[in-house]
Amino acid sequence: MSLYCRTFFRRKSFGCYRLLSTYVTKARYLFELKEDEEACRKAQQTGVFYLFHDLDPLLQASGHRYLVPRLSRAASLPKSEMEAELGGSFIKLRQALFQLNSVDSSLLFTAQALLRWHDGHQFCSKSGQPTQKNMAGSKRVCPSSKIIYYPQMAPVVITLVSDGARCLLARQSSFPKGLYSALAGFCDIGESVEEAVHREVAEEVGLEVENLQYSASQHWPFPNSSLMIACHATVKPGHTEIQVNLKELEAAAWFSLDEVTTALRRKGSLALQPSEASSLLLPPKLAIAHHLIKKWVETLSCSSLAA
Ligand SMILES: NC(=O)c1ccc[n+]([C@@H]2O[C@H](COP(=O)([O-])OP(=O)(O)OC[C@H]3O[C@@H](n4cnc5c(N)ncnc54)[C@H](O)[C@@H]3O)[C@@H](O)[C@H]2O)c1
């Protein structure tokens, strides 16, 4: 649905005219659509649609990229007819990650996460009765128990641990060959972000961290909706010996600034060329792990230049 307003407009407030920015206008409009069924119905008549089949978005190949067609109305045809008519294919979002621009991927991440949530919340967990979706898809209500269900994200901490000169990266056996990432883990119920970071690092690699610094966050739709909370942390001086928890990880190791800088320069897909079989691969730009690693390289490079 096209929800971008490009103009500034004036609204009377407390006897004077206040200028509302495009961003505020858009935020207020989206709020209205969530609360007002009639406004949302009207918006759907002029909005645009992204099409999904079994949670796979319809994409159109264009050279090495994928374009996301925006349709002016929703249609219901069999999958193959839809693909033929619209000149695209329904493709697993995870497979298309490298070939999407960041605006498209962010919208598709949100859309897919919402569709998955609705699919999994068709019934009230208390009354067992079917729940009803509101027009905007921002909640579901059980007419019998009156419980309102809202889409949820699971908080996950992701931490790049450093010893001052090297950073600690780890891999799971399910990762593509050569790929290492920062340490990640779901927050337990009742835990603060800080507690989750300390526990996850201790659990996965047997180290104690300090100097925790929040860096950024990201919504991540795979395999379910997570809110990734990304932090930097350091180990206590001299306490760098890794004890990998093999129930959670396949391997973990310290990597030098040079190794990580070289790996960051490597572009493209997550498949290594045969000549690079033993090389380090890092998560794609879209992943917040990439952001954490890049930030660490920039900070360390700046401080070694200044020294
Ligand atoms: N965007 C990124 O850069 C990035 C990088 C790394 C990991 N991730 C994501 O972070 C998430 C967590 O990482 P992890 O797999 O190492 O977590 P983890 O270390 O907590 O291990 C996963 C295990 O935790 C348990 N668990 C506890 N709460 C859970 C919940 N709410 N949902 C699912 N499992 C739960 C399950 O037993 C599961 O097998 C993954 O979904 C992964 O896709 C994203």
Ligand SMILES: [Mg+2]
């Ligand atoms: Mg983990």
